[in-house]
Structures are given as C-alpha cells and as structure tokens.
Amino acid sequence: MKHIKTLETRDLNKSVKTGGCGECQTSCQSACKTSCGVANQPCENPNK
Amino acid sequence: MVHQYRLNGYNIVLDTCSGSVHVVDDAAYDIIALYKERSEDEIVSELLQKYRDCPDVTEEELRGCIADVRELEAAKKLFTPDTFEPLAFDFKNRSTVVKALCLHVAHTCNLNCSYCFASQGKYHGDRALMSYEVGKQALDFLIENSGTRVNLEVDFFGGEPLMNWDVVKKLVAYARTQEKTHNKKFRFTLTTNGMLLDDDVIEFANREMYNVVLSLDGRKEIHDRLRVDYAGNGSYDRIVPKFKKLVDSRGGKGYYIRGTFTHANPDFTKDVFHMADLGFDQLSMEPVVCAPSDPAALTKEDLPVVLEQYEILAKEMLKREKEGRGFTFYHYMIDLTGGPCIYKRISGCGSGTEYMAVTPWGDLYPCHQFVGEEAYKLGDIWHGVVNTAVRDEFKTCNAYARPECADCWAKLYCSGGCAANAYHASGSIRGVYEYGCELFRKRIECAIMIKAAQAEQA
Ligand code: SF4
Numbered sequence: 001m002k003h004i005k006t007l008e009t010r011d012l013n014k015s016v017k018t019g020g021c022g023e024c025q026t027s028c029q030s031a032c033k034t035s036c037g038v039a040n041q042p043c044e045n046p047n048k
Numbered sequence: 049m050v051h052q053y054r055l056n057g058y059n060i061v062l063d064t065c066s067g068s069v070h071v072v073d074d075a076a077y078d079i080i081a082l083y084k085e086r087s088e089d090e091i092v093s094e095l096l097q098k099y100r101d102c103p104d105v106t107e108e109e110l111r112g113c114i115a116d117v118r119e120l121e122a123a124k125k126l127f128t129p130d131t132f133e134p135l136a137f138d139f140k141n142r143s144t145v146v147k148a149l150c151l152h153v154a155h156t157c158n159l160n161c162s163y164c165f166a167s168q169g170k171y172h173g174d175r176a177l178m179s180y181e182v183g184k185q186a187l188d189f190l191i192e193n194s195g196t197r198v199n200l201e202v203d204f205f206g207g208e209p210l211m212n213w214d215v216v217k218k219l220v221a222y223a224r225t226q227e228k229t230h231n232k233k234f235r236f237t238l239t240t241n242g243m244l245l246d247d248d249v250i251e252f253a254n255r256e257m258y259n260v261v262l263s264l265d266g267r268k269e270i271h272d273r274l275r276v277d278y279a280g281n282g283s284y285d286r287i288v289p290k291f292k293k294l295v296d297s298r299g300g301k302g303y304y305i306r307g308t309f310t311h312a313n314p315d316f317t318k319d320v321f322h323m324a325d326l327g328f329d330q331l332s333m334e335p336v337v338c339a340p341s342d343p344a345a346l347t348k349e350d351l352p353v354v355l356e357q358y359e360i361l362a363k364e365m366l367k368r369e370k371e372g373r374g375f376t377f378y379h380y381m382i383d384l385t386g387g388p389c390i391y392k393r394i395s396g397c398g399s400g401t402e403y404m405a406v407t408p409w410g411d412l413y414p415c416h417q418f419v420g421e422e423a424y425k426l427g428d429i430w431h432g433v434v435n436t437a438v439r440d441e442f443k444t445c446n447a448y449a450r451p452e453c454a455d456c457w458a459k460l461y462c463s464g465g466c467a468a469n470a471y472h473a474s475g476s477i478r479g480v481y482e483y484g485c486e487l488f489r490k491r492i493e494c495a496i497m498i499k500a501a502q503a504e505q506a
C-alpha cells in the first residue's frame with residue numbers, strides 16, 4: 001500500500017545554485033497592478 | 049519546517065524548505081506528526097491502538113511507512129532544515145536593477161470609490177496628469193537602470209489611466225522605438241475601471257498590453273454600492289458590456305477581472321461566481337485593506353466567514369473545471385514545478401528596489417501603495433534614487449526579516465508579505481499584518497489542495 005504520494009515540485013535547495021538570474025517578472029501580492037504573486041511566478045531562466 | 053493540514057478530503061504535508069508537497073493517507077499523516085517526537089516503536093504501538101478497527105493498518109505497514117518517511121528525510125524532501133537564512137542576509141549587499149515601473153499617469157478618476165487607496169485626496173496631492181515628457185524620462189530611467197535585464201514591465205496606473213490615454217499611447221510608441229537599440233522588451237499592463245473603454249482603447253490595449261486589469265466587484269448590487277461616479281450612480285451597467293467586448297477580442301492574451309471585497313460582502317465567492325457566470329475566466333478578488341475604523345474594513349467576525357469562503361471557492365473551482373467551465377483565480381495560481389527560485393521566494397515583490405512607482409510629476413516611491421507617503425519618497429526620475437536609507441530598508445525586507453515569520457510555514461510562499469500592508473497595519477514595513485497572514489495561509493492551503501486534486505485526477 002502506498003501511503004505517501006509526492007507531487008512534483010521544483011527543489012528549492014537546488015535552485016540555490018541555478019536560480020537568481022532576475023529575469024522573472026516582478027510580483028505583487030495584490031492584483032491591482034500587474035499580473036502575478038510570488039508563488040505563481042513563471043521562472044524565466046532557461047537553465048533552471 | 050513541516051506543515052500538515054486536511055482539506056476537502058486530502059491530507060497534505062508541506063515541507064517548507066524544499067518546497068515539497070506530499071499527499072498522504074491517515075496513517076502516514078499521523079506518523080509524520082509524531083516522527084520527530086517519538087521512537088519508531090512508540091509510534092507503531094500508538095497507531096496500532098488508534099487504528100485497531102482498520103485491518104489494513106498492520107505493524108508491517110506502519111514500519112514500512114516510517115521507512116518511507118525516513119527515506120524522504122534523507123532525500124531532503126521532508127523535515128528539510130532551513131539553510132536559507134544566510135542567503136537572506138547577503139541580500140543587503142546584492143546589487144539590484146530596476147525591472148518594473150508603475151506609472152501613475154493620472155491622479156484623477158471618473159469614479160469615486162470610497163475604499164480606493166488612490167481616491168481623490170488620498171494620494172496627498174493635487175489632481176494631476178503625467179506629461180509625455182515625464183513619462184518618457186521615466187522610461188529612459190528604467191532602461192538606464194535595468195542593467196542587462198531584457199524584460200521590462202511598465203504598468204499604466206492611476207487614478208484612472210484612461211483619463212490620460214493619449215499620453216499612454218505615445219509612451220508605448222516611444223518604448224517600442226527603444227527596444228531594439230537597447231535590447232529590451234517592454235511588457236505593459238493597463239489597470240482600468242472601464243468607464244472610458246471604447247473601440248480605440250480596446251484595439252490598442254489588445255495589441256500592446258501584455259496584461260489588462262479590469263476592476264469589477266462582482267454582483268451588481270455589491271459593485272454599485274462603492275464603485276460610483278461623482279453623482280453617486282453605480283457603474284456596473286456601463287462597464288460590464290465594455291469588459292466583455294475587450295475580453296472577447298483579446299485573442300487569449302492575459303487579463304484579470306479583479307474586485308475588492310469588504311465588510312459588506314465577506315461572502316465574496318458569490319461575486320467571484322458571478323464574474324465567472326458573466327463569462328470571464330481569469331478572476332481575482334481581494335480583501336480590502338483600509339483603516340480598521342473604516343466601515344468597509346473586514347472585522348474579526350468576518351474572518352471565519354472569509355476563511356470558509358476560500359474553501360468553498362476552491363471546491364467550486366474543481367467542480368467547474370470538471371464540468372469544462374473552469375476559471376483561474378489569481379490567488380490560487382501556484383506553479384509547483386516551474387515556479388520561482390529560492391532567491392525570488394526570499395525577496396518577494398521587489399518594491400523599492402526592482403520595482404518603483406512614478407508620480408505624475410516624476411517622483412519615485414517604493415510602490416504604488418506608498419505614493420504620497422512623503423517619508424518614503426526615494427528620489428525622482430532625473431536624479432534617481434537619492435534616499436538610499438529607504439531603499440536599503442526595502443532591500444533587506446524579506447522572508448527572514450521579521451521575527452513573526454521565523455516559524456511560519458508560509459514564509460517561502462509569501463516572502464514576508466506585502467510591505468504596504470505591513471506598513472498600514474503596523475506603522476512599519478517590517479511589521480506583520482496578521483489578518484492578512486491568516487487569509488494568505490488559507491489561500492496557499494487551498495491552492496495546493498487544488499493541485500493535489502488535479503494530480504489525483506490526472
Ligand atoms: S504569512 Fe505572515 S507570518 Fe507568514 S511569512 Fe507571510 S508575513 Fe510572515
């Protein structure tokens with residue numbers, strides 16, 4: 001019996017090395033200006 | 049740090065520092081809760097007792113599951129230690145570039161919505177329109193200060209930006225002429241109340257604007273309570289047909305129908321469903337942020353109602369998705385696989401550093417919600433940022449800056465929260481807006497539950 005199902009997620013620890021390029025959109029927690037919050041930011045780094 | 053919760057029949061376990069999400073059965077849920085406090089034998093005997101009526105839960109099963117938990121821990125997918133704090137402190141010395149500007153092209157409006165932080169007088173200044181020269185200088189400032197960054201974002205904001213539409217059009221045209229020379233790409237957003245939308249605006253916006261944010265509070269009676277013109281007449285009937293026309297001819301490009309809910313409608317899902325029933329499918333609805341003395345402010349009594357509404361919303365979204373009439377909700381959009389790296393997760397919105405707001409006369413502020421707060425003025429678009437003390441305060445304001453966030457499982461989803469909310473709630477950008485935190489955590493729980501449900505259906 002399988003008790004634990006793990007969803008596929010980006011590994012934050014690995015992103016310490018691959019991340020930080022800064023090309024992603026700025027985010028705002030309120031939707032009154034632009035278009036995204038932190039959690040749904042599409043990462044724009046092709047080498048992530 | 050591990051956070052466990054049950055929602056809509058799912059048992060969900062979040063491992064904050066790796067970003068992992070586990071969907072587990074009851075026995076595994078209990079094992080994970082006990083794992084750090086008890087020995088294996090203690091866990092097994094306690095759970096055999098608890099599940100004595102479940103023939104599936106045998107000692108062998110339990111020991112196997114504990115082994116799985118141990119394996120996940122070793123693989124750094126569960127109980128992952130927090131090693132990010134030193135990164136957060138490096139942020140002080142991090143050099144940042146400006147990548148987004150919010151241009152307040154019109155500090156005036158043709159509606160008079162009482163809760164608007166930008167409504168007349170609240171910007172602590174006179175009514176004003178941004179001139180083309182100021183706007184052009186702002187774009188030059190952005191290009192010059194954006195380093196090697198290619199994508200630049202510009203929001204046309206107000207007041208009501210359509211009250212200065214010719215300048216908006218000219219600024220877009222100017223920006224396009226600069227893209228090749230400087231190797232930049234502009235992404236424009238327009239936020240509007242819809243009153244002045246006509247065919248010319250719709251055609252231009254759908255061609256040039258990467259995103260369009262359209263303000264609608266939901267049901268007519270809710271919308272027309274607060275979103276009124278200067279004669280006190282509601283605006284619903286005048287704007288909805290225009291929004292439809294714009295969205296229908298948008299060709300699949302991004303937009304948001306966004307509303308604000310207040311003490312008058314803590315049952316705001318009715319308004320979200322109303323938007324969906326009108327045929328819109330990219331929706332946002334946000335809690336009002338205003339002084340607690342304001343009659344629109346959400347109260348302590350509203351809180352449980354609002355929290356429940358978020359669950360209702362999530363369940364209804366799953367149901368409608370199955371029926372082929374799904375919609376997206378801004379605050380439930382979460383990208384588990386392609387989302388932001390840890391640096392972004394720590395640093396958050398970038399207000400005051402990567403993102404700033406420009407007033408009609410060219411002053412720079414940390415973000416649209418600080419415009420008019422004299423103490424937070426950063427400088428202007430001719431001389432750049434001169435108030436480096438404020439900039440540095442914003443630069444170091446992140447997921448690790450607040451003692452309240454130290455033990456919060458949501459910190460890498462929220463990055464320490466919105467500086468403007470914190471400032472308005474506590475008087476300091478390093479404060480915490482606890483009411484907002486409760487709503488935020490609930491929204492993330494719902495967003496991840498939706499992912500769990502979708503994964504199960506796939
Ligand atoms: S939800 Fe609140 S306490 Fe938690 S990290 Fe965000 S601001 Fe801090």
Ligand code: SF4
Nearest residue numbers: 028029397415466467
């Ligand atoms: S401080 Fe708040 S309102 Fe301002 S950009 Fe950041 S998240 Fe948005």
